[in-house]
Amino acid sequence: QKQPLRVVLDLWAGFYPALIADELGFFAKRGIEVEIVFPEDSDAALADFAAGTFDLAAVALGDLLPITRVDPNLRVVLCT
Numbered sequence: 001q002k003q004p005l006r007v008v009l010d011l012w013a014g015f016y017p018a019l020i021a022d023e024l025g026f027f028a029k030r031g032i033e034v035e036i037v038f039p040e041d042s043d044a045a046l047a048d049f050a051a052g053t054f055d056l057a058a059v060a061l062g063d064l065l066p067i068t069r070v071d072p073n074l075r076v077v078l079c080t
Contacts, residue, residue, distance in 0.1 A: 004033040008045045008054040011038055014080065015058045 005027075009015040019036055021027060027034045039045035042059065049057040050067045057064070061079055068074050 002033065004035040005056065006035050006037065006054045007056045007058065008037045008039055008049055009058045010042055010045075010060070010063075018058065 007018065009018060022034050022036055037045070037054070039048075042063070045054070046057065046059065046063055046067060048054060050070050061076065064074065064076065
């Protein structure tokens with residue numbers, strides 16, 4: 001069974017289109033199950049992302065730079 005794509009989003013309105021797309025079924029229509037998490041603690045969420053708990057993280061680019069020291073294979077796929 002496929003596991004959902006686990007995404008952690010910072011509480012910033014610029015990331016809300018992903019939540020709206022999920023609510024409107026855009027991902028499901030394409031066969032993609034998504035689990036979106038809004039953390040209470042961004043630092044803990046980044047640590048969880050670095051540990052592999054999440055597949056994607058939507059956070060400020062500057063917040064990701066320190067993680068590249070832990071995981072040099074980390075890839076930025078979109079920067080706005």
